[in-house]
Amino acid sequence: MRLILAPMEGVIDHTMRHLLTQLGGYDRCVTEFVRVTGLLLPPRVFYRYCPELRSGGKTPFGTPVYLQLLGGRPEVLAENAARAAELGAPGIDLNFGCPARLVNKNDxxxxxxxxxxRIYRIVDAVRAAVPPQIPVTVKMRLGYENRELLQDNCQAVAAGGADELAVHARTKVDGYRAPAWWDEIARVREWIDIPVVANGEIWSPQDARGCRESSGCTDLMLGRGALARPDLARLLQADWNGNVDAHPALDWGQVLRLLQDYFELLQVHYAPRYQGNPIKQWLVYLRQYFPQAAALFEQVKRLRDPQLIRAALI
Known part of the structure; x- marks a missing residue:
């Protein structure tokens, strides 16, 4: 089983990748999307989204980080994919899954x-522009309004030369509402002969087992569940290996220490007025599993002074 840390715009950046891969269990991360419109982006943009490019394209704990591109123009995406590869990206990921209205409005x-x-033309152009040893992967949903074009889209991805397809088992219209339709991913696996990764509503080892059974996928991508339970990847690996006692689940005291470590990371990478925002965002996810996180969120949600936030985390 391979576990991939999903890209989540504005939430899972390089500081969160640092923290979560330190805990272990992940085989790969994917950056937040780099928006590509009509220009070849300068290197500083790629380094901003993926500082790991300066250290071999890996987190400090050795986990590869693929760089994700978002856009609708094949030639421009290909040009930027080539630049990302030149800068050391170990893989290129293409975003056909973001449901945000503003993103969709801008193609x-x-x-x-x-x-x-167009899915085919984008994948084909990027694959041709990137050296063959660098994987090109794709993240998509089951469809936009409905699932009518699911087979066509999946076959377009495979025909374009993608090395792997991750499927978020909901349409754009579904948003993030439960359930995730894992059984639809089983159909995808019948249509194409490249590896398929399942994504959506994986919050626990029990969910992971259900997803694997319904989808037929061995490999999983974790997003919101990874934030709600920071050690989720480690727990899933232990469950997969039949060694559930290898890493007992984190308790609130251990999670609180992770919050403290995270806040110290933010001191290095964020201006003081922004240092509290990622902590508050993370607490919103943590409170789904840890009731103490809800109380802490109420305590810090109106605080702006980093020193007051630090004091609340002790």
């Missing part, structure tokens, strides 16, 4: 699932 993300031919 990016899941709206492209209405045009399988």
């Amino acid at each position: 990016g993300g899941s709206i492209l699932l209405r045009e399988p031919d």
